[in-house]
Amino acid sequence: MDALIALVPVALALGLLGLLGFLWALRSGQYEDLDGAGARILFDDTKPTERQPQ
Amino acid sequence: MSVIGRIAIPAAACAHCGATVAPVARYCCAGCEAAHGLVEGLGLDAFYRRRSAADGALRPDAAPPVPLAAAAVAEAPGLWRLDLMVSGLRCGACVWLVEQALAAEPDMLAVRAALTTRRLTLRWQGAQGRAEDFAVLLGRLGFRAVPFTPACLRAADDAETRSLTRALGIAAFGAMNVMLVSVAVWVGDDMGAETRGFMHWLAALIGLPTIAIAGLPFYRSALAALRARRTNMDVAISLGVLATAAMSLSEAWRNGPFTWFDGATTLLALLLAGRLLDRTARGRAGRAVAELLALQDGMVRRLAPDGRAEDVPTGAVRPGERILLAAGERLRLDAVLEDAPGLFDLAATTGESLPRPVALGAAVMAGAVNMGAPAVLRVTAAAAEGSLAATARLLEQAAAARGRFVTLADKAARLYVPTVLVVAAGTFLGWWFGAGLGWQAALVPAVAALIVTCPCGLAIAVPAVQVVTVGALFRRGVLVTSPTALERLAGIDHVVLDKTGTLTCGTPSLLPGDWTPQDLRAAAGLARGSRHPLARALLAACPEAPLRRDVVEHPGQGMAAGAARLGSARFCGVAAQGDTPVLWFTEGGSEPVAFHFADALRPDARAAVEALRSLGLTVEILSGDAPAAVARVAAEIGIEAWEGGAIPEAKRARIAELRVAGRHPLMVGDGINDAGALALAHAAVAAPEAQDLAQVAADLALRGEALLALPEAVRAARRAQALAQQNIAFSLAYNLVAVPAAVAGLVTPLGAAAVMASSSLAVILNALRAERPGRWMP
Numbered sequence: 001m002d003a004l005i006a007l008v009p010v011a012l013a014l015g016l017l018g019l020l021g022f023l024w025a026l027r028s029g030q031y032e033d034l035d036g037a038g039a040r041i042l043f044d045d046t047k048p049t050e051r052q053p054q
Numbered sequence: 055m056s057v058i059g060r061i062a063i064p065a066a067a068c069a070h071c072g073a074t075v076a077p078v079a080r081y082c083c084a085g086c087e088a089a090h091g092l093v094e095g096l097g098l099d100a101f102y103r104r105r106s107a108a109d110g111a112l113r114p115d116a117a118p119p120v121p122l123a124a125a126a127v128a129e130a131p132g133l134w135r136l137d138l139m140v141s142g143l144r145c146g147a148c149v150w151l152v153e154q155a156l157a158a159e160p161d162m163l164a165v166r167a168a169l170t171t172r173r174l175t176l177r178w179q180g181a182q183g184r185a186e187d188f189a190v191l192l193g194r195l196g197f198r199a200v201p202f203t204p205a206c207l208r209a210a211d212d213a214e215t216r217s218l219t220r221a222l223g224i225a226a227f228g229a230m231n232v233m234l235v236s237v238a239v240w241v242g243d244d245m246g247a248e249t250r251g252f253m254h255w256l257a258a259l260i261g262l263p264t265i266a267i268a269g270l271p272f273y274r275s276a277l278a279a280l281r282a283r284r285t286n287m288d289v290a291i292s293l294g295v296l297a298t299a300a301m302s303l304s305e306a307w308r309n310g311p312f313t314w315f316d317g318a319t320t321l322l323a324l325l326l327a328g329r330l331l332d333r334t335a336r337g338r339a340g341r342a343v344a345e346l347l348a349l350q351d352g353m354v355r356r357l358a359p360d361g362r363a364e365d366v367p368t369g370a371v372r373p374g375e376r377i378l379l380a381a382g383e384r385l386r387l388d389a390v391l392e393d394a395p396g397l398f399d400l401a402a403t404t405g406e407s408l409p410r411p412v413a414l415g416a417a418v419m420a421g422a423v424n425m426g427a428p429a430v431l432r433v434t435a436a437a438a439e440g441s442l443a444a445t446a447r448l449l450e451q452a453a454a455a456r457g458r459f460v461t462l463a464d465k466a467a468r469l470y471v472p473t474v475l476v477v478a479a480g481t482f483l484g485w486w487f488g489a490g491l492g493w494q495a496a497l498v499p500a501v502a503a504l505i506v507t508c509p510c511g512l513a514i515a516v517p518a519v520q521v522v523t524v525g526a527l528f529r530r531g532v533l534v535t536s537p538t539a540l541e542r543l544a545g546i547d548h549v550v551l552d553k554t555g556t557l558t559c560g561t562p563s564l565l566p567g568d569w570t571p572q573d574l575r576a577a578a579g580l581a582r583g584s585r586h587p588l589a590r591a592l593l594a595a596c597p598e599a600p601l602r603r604d605v606v607e608h609p610g611q612g613m614a615a616g617a618a619r620l621g622s623a624r625f626c627g628v629a630a631q632g633d634t635p636v637l638w639f640t641e642g643g644s645e646p647v648a649f650h651f652a653d654a655l656r657p658d659a660r661a662a663v664e665a666l667r668s669l670g671l672t673v674e675i676l677s678g679d680a681p682a683a684v685a686r687v688a689a690e691i692g693i694e695a696w697e698g699g700a701i702p703e704a705k706r707a708r709i710a711e712l713r714v715a716g717r718h719p720l721m722v723g724d725g726i727n728d729a730g731a732l733a734l735a736h737a738a739v740a741a742p743e744a745q746d747l748a749q750v751a752a753d754l755a756l757r758g759e760a761l762l763a764l765p766e767a768v769r770a771a772r773r774a775q776a777l778a779q780q781n782i783a784f785s786l787a788y789n790l791v792a793v794p795a796a797v798a799g800l801v802t803p804l805g806a807a808a809v810m811a812s813s814s815l816a817v818i819l820n821a822l823r824a825e826r827p828g829r830w831m832p
Contacts, residue, residue, distance in 0.1 A: 004249075004252075008256065011231075011234065012231060012260070015227060015230070015231050016227075018227070019223065019224065019227040022223045022227075023220065023223065026216065026219055026220055026223065031216070031219055032168060032170070032171070033168035033169055033170045033171065034170060035169040035170045036146065036149050036167070036168050036169030036170060038146070039145065039146020039147070039149060039150075039169060040146060040149065040150070042146060043100075043146065043147075043150040
């Protein structure tokens, strides 16, 4: 019983962390282009695709 | 370049687009040669080693790029953002090439291309007009870019899919964590009452928020149905889930043996997964249709009073303004011909297969294609008031009527919901008064009966079959966009076919004549430089013709290169006149030869009609073309029932007449003149290359060339319907065992979970049978 009091919140917190990660990924548009994401990993970026406005 | 890289492209394939070329040639055309040079110059030749779409789709088009600058949005002073739909973006390598090539531009800040939605987002600083340079660059690489239309945006930026995904994530999290606690209770016989109570409240802590949030899509739909005084499957699901949550809370309160939060959350997770798959499958088809439509959505070249030409969106043109229509271009607005008599292809508006001469000052309807010289027209109605808008309004009314179709799942729910309520109420009252149990204890078997009747298997029964069938049809070039399309297609008993553009190709093709293959080759070489429909038809007959670099196009007359001339009779010095489409060709004073064109029957039209008949369907032709032309096609295919000269109203009247007679007609068409009939029919299919309004009016769209996909779609829809019925029957049969056990109070949460999972699995496995490949596949 003592172990449960420590372990259950830990298990829940870890699960919640995963859920938050999923919600963040969803909000930042990582589920928008599943086909492209799979192909993109195979290519090297020879040039940066993001630049700051000067 | 590595040795492997060189081998990856076959010797007889164009080095850029991969189309088959003559053994010695490296490129299929000058455009590909330029594109290849550009890619190598940018140091991006890794593209050729990695691309997977190598079938000529990347061949750069001679078409001038669509003006894009007007579509750019200023995010800040000097900071521009532009969303484009890029046609031809087919593999990861294409995404990479586009991103890298554009990122090499010095003023580009961010490039992001999405493969799923074909959406390219550009952000740059500097001038707005730079958008045109980017469009030219994309065009030279072989990609066609058009502004992202609202329809594209609706299809791509799908808030409902996102909210379903979020709900699924939450439900899956909740289900797994509740299960962690529930399993402990299931196996923990020696667990003290205090620990069990703690476990119950822990499950409630996770389960209740999960049920409240993840169930929202179902509750919303159920509420909407109840407000309309109907029941649907979502009412059954909401009822089951909410009753289970309430009963579990009461069990946690009195510290009963089990709570049922695990069942409710798992049910939600499973159903959300099914719903998301269903939506994704149809969303893909919807995006493909939106892409086809965006490519048709062009700009209009408006002539200012001082004679200057500028490209503006169709909606910005006001009545009375003058526009310039290039050869081969489609008119987007109603107008009258202003400067000279012209020749127009009216196939999309009337169904006529032969181009018709239009006199000076005569009205031309939106949808006509200019087959003659570039024409100046005066617009008579703005886009919002013209004939296209009138047809679109007609379609909206028809779509509302179609929305009242009752699906198989709804029919099942109408029986299921009252039955299950009566059983649950009877169980509750029986245990409470009959057996003298406390009301809380009596609630357990009653709710167990509710949840064990498996709204799960029943709710997955139809969507599972739909997902598999829609996916299989998508791969065969049939785009299913309406959720009830398959069920309606399965119920048809009569097929009404349009002629021009449906049974025929809708574009001119070369007829045999007294020309030699050398003539054809030489003439096609000249035709390569032109966008005129007849020139393109000539090139299609001899695609391997070499490009002549010295070609000069004389608009409205023909093409000249050295002593060779290709064009109208007068342009080639021939006195002949005729009303059929013809191109004359002469080289260095030789005897001119004539190439005659006609709208040819699709190669598989006959086979498709025979396949439809073998499915027990009756077939008729309903065309706006001249009766003689319709009769000829009907005789060639072997259809006895045909009608020619039908105006759009006559087509709609014919469909309405069939419906009144109790038939379930399927309408197949491609033109604006078919749109009304398509919307009115029991089910509607847009033929390959159909006009945008026809695609909007139809439930299914055929992509590619094959008309044979039509009988296959009917067959697939019927198979899907049969499987869905089997699935529903199976779910109901399951209940014959499960419900008495639940009513008798013999079912534990573990048993309910096992029943739910096994019935869902059985239903899904049965649905997978829908993907058996059809016989027509190559």
